Amino acid sequence: MIVNEKVALEHGLKKDEYKKICELLERTPNITELGIFSAMWNEHCSYKSSRLHLKNLPTKGKQVIQGPGENAGVVDIGDNDAIVFKIESHNHPSFIEPYQGAATGVGGIMRDIFTMGARPIANLNSIHFGSPQHKKTKNLLRGVVHGIGGYGNCMGIPTLAGQTSFDSSYNGNILVNAMTLGLVKKDKIFYSKAAGLNKPVIYVGSKTGRDGIHGASMASASFDEKIEEKKPTVQVGDPFTEKLLLEACLELMSGDSIIAIQDMGAAGLTSSSIEMASKGNLGIEINLNNVPTRETLMTPYEIMLSESQERMLIVLENGKEEEAKKIFDKWDLDFAIIGKTTKSKKIELFFDNNKVADIPVNILVENSPMYDRKWKKAKLPKKIKIKKKEINNLKIVDVLKKILSNPNVCSKEWIWQQYDHTVMGDTIQKPGGDSGVVRVHGTNKAVAATVDSSAVYCWAHPLTGGKQVVCESFRNLVSVGAKPIAITNCLNFGSPENEENMGEFVECVKGIGEASAYLKFPVVSGNVSFYNQTKEVGIKPTPAIGGVGLIKDYQKMITMDLKKVDNIVLVIGKTEGHIDQSIFARNILDEKNGPPPEVNLFNEKNNGETLLKLIDAELVESAHDVSLGGIITSVSKMCIKGNKGLNLKKPKYLISDIEYFFSEDQGRYLIEITKENYKKVIDILNKNAVHFDELGIINEDQLYIDEKSKITIDELKSSNTTWLNNYMSN
Amino acid sequence: MKSSVITFPGSNCDRDMDVALKKFGFQNKMVWHNDIDLPKSDLVVLPGGFSYGDYLRCGSMASKSKIMKSVINFANSGGMVMGICNGFQILVETGMLPGVLLRNKYLEFICKNVFVKIKNKQNIFFKNIDNEILELHIAHNEGNFFCTNDQLKEINDNEQIAINYCNENGKIEDQFNPNGSIENIAGILNKKKNVLGMMPHPERMIDKYLSGEDGSLFFNNLINNIK
Numbered sequence: 001m002i003v004n005e006k007v008a009l010e011h012g013l014k015k016d017e018y019k020k021i022c023e024l025l026e027r028t029p030n031i032t033e034l035g036i037f038s039a040m041w042n043e044h045c046s047y048k049s050s051r052l053h054l055k056n057l058p059t060k061g062k063q064v065i066q067g068p069g070e071n072a073g074v075v076d077i078g079d080n081d082a083i084v085f086k087i088e089s090h091n092h093p094s095f096i097e098p099y100q101g102a103a104t105g106v107g108g109i110m111r112d113i114f115t116m117g118a119r120p121i122a123n124l125n126s127i128h129f130g131s132p133q134h135k136k137t138k139n140l141l142r143g144v145v146h147g148i149g150g151y152g153n154c155m156g157i158p159t160l161a162g163q164t165s166f167d168s169s170y171n172g173n174i175l176v177n178a179m180t181l182g183l184v185k186k187d188k189i190f191y192s193k194a195a196g197l198n199k200p201v202i203y204v205g206s207k208t209g210r211d212g213i214h215g216a217s218m219a220s221a222s223f224d225e226k227i228e229e230k231k232p233t234v235q236v237g238d239p240f241t242e243k244l245l246l247e248a249c250l251e252l253m254s255g256d257s258i259i260a261i262q263d264m265g266a267a268g269l270t271s272s273s274i275e276m277a278s279k280g281n282l283g284i285e286i287n288l289n290n291v292p293t294r295e296t297l298m299t300p301y302e303i304m305l306s307e308s309q310e311r312m313l314i315v316l317e318n319g320k321e322e323e324a325k326k327i328f329d330k331w332d333l334d335f336a337i338i339g340k341t342t343k344s345k346k347i348e349l350f351f352d353n354n355k356v357a358d359i360p361v362n363i364l365v366e367n368s369p370m371y372d373r374k375w376k377k378a379k380l381p382k383k384i385k386i387k388k389k390e391i392n393n394l395k396i397v398d399v400l401k402k403i404l405s406n407p408n409v410c411s412k413e414w415i416w417q418q419y420d421h422t423v424m425g426d427t428i429q430k431p432g433g434d435s436g437v438v439r440v441h442g443t444n445k446a447v448a449a450t451v452d453s454s455a456v457y458c459w460a461h462p463l464t465g466g467k468q469v470v471c472e473s474f475r476n477l478v479s480v481g482a483k484p485i486a487i488t489n490c491l492n493f494g495s496p497e498n499e500e501n502m503g504e505f506v507e508c509v510k511g512i513g514e515a516s517a518y519l520k521f522p523v524v525s526g527n528v529s530f531y532n533q534t535k536e537v538g539i540k541p542t543p544a545i546g547g548v549g550l551i552k553d554y555q556k557m558i559t560m561d562l563k564k565v566d567n568i569v570l571v572i573g574k575t576e577g578h579i580d581q582s583i584f585a586r587n588i589l590d591e592k593n594g595p596p597p598e599v600n601l602f603n604e605k606n607n608g609e610t611l612l613k614l615i616d617a618e619l620v621e622s623a624h625d626v627s628l629g630g631i632i633t634s635v636s637k638m639c640i641k642g643n644k645g646l647n648l649k650k651p652k653y654l655i656s657d658i659e660y661f662f663s664e665d666q667g668r669y670l671i672e673i674t675k676e677n678y679k680k681v682i683d684i685l686n687k688n689a690v691h692f693d694e695l696g697i698i699n700e701d702q703l704y705i706d707e708k709s710k711i712t713i714d715e716l717k718s719s720n721t722t723w724l725n726n727y728m729s730n
Numbered sequence: 731m732k733s734s735v736i737t738f739p740g741s742n743c744d745r746d747m748d749v750a751l752k753k754f755g756f757q758n759k760m761v762w763h764n765d766i767d768l769p770k771s772d773l774v775v776l777p778g779g780f781s782y783g784d785y786l787r788c789g790s791m792a793s794k795s796k797i798m799k800s801v802i803n804f805a806n807s808g809g810m811v812m813g814i815c816n817g818f819q820i821l822v823e824t825g826m827l828p829g830v831l832l833r834n835k836y837l838e839f840i841c842k843n844v845f846v847k848i849k850n851k852q853n854i855f856f857k858n859i860d861n862e863i864l865e866l867h868i869a870h871n872e873g874n875f876f877c878t879n880d881q882l883k884e885i886n887d888n889e890q891i892a893i894n895y896c897n898e899n900g901k902i903e904d905q906f907n908p909n910g911s912i913e914n915i916a917g918i919l920n921k922k923k924n925v926l927g928m929m930p931h932p933e934r935m936i937d938k939y940l941s942g943e944d945g946s947l948f949f950n951n952l953i954n955n956i957k
Contacts, residue, residue: 149839153869154780156742240740240783332739418839420869422931423778425746428939439939554939 001031011038011214017369024363032300032349032357037364039214039267039305040274043530046368049496050528053509058517063485064524065186071112071263072182073524074189075486077550081440082186083447084118087126087179087490087546089529093234094176098143102127103151103237104309105178110155111263114246115312117190117253118182121424122160122438123152125178126451126490126544129164130171132407132727137166140174142728147237148178149418154239155246158427159419160436163451163544166407169459172534177490179451179546183440190253192262194280194315194341199259201273201284201339202321204328205245205311209294211235212268212307241310241333248331249312257320264311270304272313273339274347278365280315283344288351292334300349300356315341375502380461384580384594391589391658396632397709399588399662403629404636404719406587411721414728428554432641434479434625435547439554446554448482450547455540457596460581462504462541466511467599471666473547474519475625478608479669481558481615482549487516489526489545494538496530504541505530512543518601519608521547558615560624562642562672567621567698569638569646570681571631573607573668574691577659583629584662603667610688611669617684619677626668632661634670635695636703640717645702651693657706670695731756731956733773736801738763738792743778743814743933750933751775754949763795772956773810774801776817778869778931788831788872789819798824810854810956811925815870818917818927827920827927828885829877834870835910841869843941844908846893846916846930847900853923856892859951863900864893864944866930868908868916873929875911875918882912892917892926 001007008018011034021037022028029037043049059067065082066074072086090105110120127144130137141164152159157180212235252258260280262272269291277284288300294308316324321337328335342348347364349357403409416431428446429437435450452472458465470487477484489512494501516523532539551557562569579585580594614620622642626634632648639646650660673681685692696704704710733756737744744760751758751773759769768774781792792798798820805811805826813821821827834840846864851857877885885891894914896902907914909929917928935945 146838153839153871154740154742154783156779238783240780240785243740243742243780243783417842420839420841422841422867422869422934422941423742423746425749425934425936425940427941430941557939 003028003031003034008034011035012042013038017041024367032304033359035301035305036270036357036359039270040364041368045267045271047528048369049371049373049530050505051370052372053506057509057513057523059522059524061486061520061522064522067524068526070191071115073486073488074116075524075548076186077445077447080186082184082189083548084113084116084182084184085180085488085546085548086112086525087177087451087488087544088527089490089492090176090178091173091492091529091532094144095174097234098140099147099150100234100236102144102147102176104235105176106148106151107237107239107242107309108265109178109180110157110242111265113180113182114249115190115261115263116184117188118184119250120157120180120182122181122436122449123157123178124160124436124449124451124546125162126453127162127164128170128175128542129166130174131168132166134171138728144176145415145418151237151239153420155243156423158421158423158438159416160421160427160438161431161450162416163453164412164415165455167455167540169540173532173539175492175532175542177544179488181447181449181548188253190258190261192260192276192279194260194276194282196259197341197343199318199341200316200321200337201286201341202314202316202324203291203311203336203338204314205333206238206241206308207292207294207334208303208306209308210298210302210306213302213305235307235309237309244331244333245310245312248328248333251327252324257317257324258314259317260315262313264313266307268305268307274361274364276313276315277347277361281345283342283346283348283361284339285342285348286339288349290336290338292336300351373496373502374499375506376499378462378503378507381593381595384591386579388656392656394658395709396657396661396705397711400632400636401719402588403583403633404716405723406583407723409583409629409633410723412724413721414724428557429480429559433560434476435482437480437551437557444553446551446557448477448480448549448551450476451544452476453542453544455542456581458504458508458543459540460594460596462507463511464596464599466508466543467515468596468666469543469545470512470515470519470521471599471604472627473545474521474604474608475669477547477549478611479558479560479623479625481556482551483612484519484521484547484549486522486524487545487547489523489543491526491528492532492539492542492544493530494533498538501538508541508543515601519605556615556618558620558623560622560638560641562638562644562698563621565644565698565700567672567674568678569635569695569698570671570673571668571693571695572611572671572690573603574665575631575660575663575668575693576665577655577663578665579659579663582662582664597664597666599666606688607667607669607690610685610690611671614681614684619673619681620671621674622672624670626670628664630662630664636716638670639703639713640720643713645699645713646696647699647704648696648706650706672698731772731953732770733758733775734761734769734771735775735777736761736763736797738781738795740781740783741777741779743931746933747775747777750936750945750949753936755953761797763797765797766800768800768804773812774804776813776820778815778817781816781820787823789816789823792820793823802826805925808924813927814931815929818929819872821925821927826925827918828881829875831872832874832876833872834874839871840908844868844930845896845898847896847902849891849894850889850919852889853919854955855926855952857955859947861947863896863898864947865942866932866944867934867941868930870929873909873911875915877912885918888921890919890921891915892919893928
């Protein structure tokens, strides 16, 4: 096939990028080489629009062992234990084929984790769908949930926590972000950097088929009406083979024969081989005839661009081939020596005794395009003047019921009951709490994890929204008694070629950076997903933050269910009455304008750290952060979980009842304490200059609101649990 | 007391079972599916998971594994065999237990706590348990027990039903049946009562920080019964 500019454009490359390729090679690339360039230089693999901004993120910290740039980030949790974790998007494939798209998203992120030598111990996910009324939403939700469960359940890794939202901006572009945590010994971490000459390059796992060819390029383009034609670019997952691959890799890793290991994810054999060569400053030579293939007559182009799942590339020590092969034979997996490391610093491919590609590695990696895209700064919207009269006529109980049954607030049990969340026998906090918690097997430690996003806030003001998501992640960890360690981010945005979308990206990243630097909550891994748009319409900016924290003594873990009648509930943090962009404003008043709640990083840090002190001193019975729907929504969830009521009294504030109960001011928590500990708790809060209100006393079964109105816990529960069940069964 | 847990390709509750058995005093050995001989055991456990991916009928590939010949011989000579979840499916596929396990009625994987009522205490697995009702945990996609009317009659006549799904008060009704099983069956025994298959996972309920502790009750009782 003749390569020219037209063919290059069909591969998703831009005119000037094609020109640059010809200049760097000093010749026209052949079709295999062009395919390799298109795979390496697309947005998904090259981060060409985002690199410039991502490098400003804080990535270092006392506990950080490995920051961005490897398969996943690694943090130290003491006693020679480390946690490896990362979040990744699989948005485009999941919209085209929800089951396989979501399943292979989960499979891909788990591979990233065990590639580093870690056994996966928890999966999380952040999934976002269009309006519930949209004709595709129900099937997409069902397909994605089945896909996530189908893969994770079979692998035997608990799906611990997640987040689901609905918003019409995702009608044509759903988001599926999958996160995995793995546990590894600090001195047994594996990296992707090749080293040494003439070392055998080994291919293990599934055979290579024609599925997923150009998957990464597809994920770097917008959708249009021809989207159905892209189905063949979606990979097909086989969790059983991945389970075998996991066990075989960990078995091989317990020895000392591996120099470098890299999974074949986006852009398959192409990116894995180039990555290993580039990091090791070496060349790699591959004989493509030795690659195990599933179909006959596959061309070098197809072999290099296939995104077949469950495959790994390993650089072995010389002489260890037989020993390694034995392990993969035991697990019935393919094992093939397909090449070797060379000093050429080139990627050289052979097929039927012909050289079919010959590219210097640095051209593909260091010389890949980087753009300083134009972007537009977002103004902070003006505050909306809420008509007091309008809201004073509302009955709090009615509003509360409506908010509890809102698709974005309601219980997601229908979803997480389909995920095995207890396998491995260490799950001590199930989905539905502030964070999921698993014990570090055989120790007193536990790891907490949460995934969060606030697209509405980010859309209203990206800088504030970016900060807010990091703070929310921090709060969700603190609420279970975990000390926040680090985050991973999945940055889902529209087209970087659109100045407004690019502006949203730049400012969200800036906000994430500011908050994570202030909270000493560094970013250790992540992924960018652009072009989440159909035709010209992009999604709301949706950076998803995956947070990880440590509980040193798991017996001190906190849950959100109210524990005992007569205990006291306090609100930590000040309530200013910020209604704009709240679920109350958007769903009750139908008001979509105004700024998101302000983020005060000092208060976030101080309030969170003070709460951790209280928890450590065993003065807290239950805790929950205040988020969507404000104080009353959050306390209702504590009531529902604990099957207890509360005599709720609004403190004498200047703001109205509605503002006090439904505003979404940041930096707040609800905590339950005993009467005996009241004085001790107040002293600590005062000493640390933390504002608090007394909210009420726990009772058997009713939520009383200022003695003016009441609702039973059963009613609250049914408001909270019926929507999703009904929606999915109709 | 000696136990053996068989690991098939795709088993994923094998480690959890190992942890549980050891916690309650068994000397446990892990046995690879391709082995021919069983180590000397008082109890053999087929753990949960997705053996061979369950791409064919669940458990059918594993039922033809090399080690299964020894497991069948062991059971035929009176040895105690217990299959949990996928292990139950494998036992059914070998014919050691009657019936089949179909997909859950609502076609969805279910992971949650359930209550079961012990129907038959005249066997080594459940005798001496004081409780009538246990809170256990299920996590499966194919736990819908089904059999022919003749088989069902035989199962009942021989008192082979071990546990039924119920509510916290022990009421066995359709609404407390999570997966559509005939007569709310959650676990059954063979005629000789030395082979037990059940969908719930007692190994996930072995300390108070987990979903519950009734698994501890089960294992404690089990090891005392075998002694």
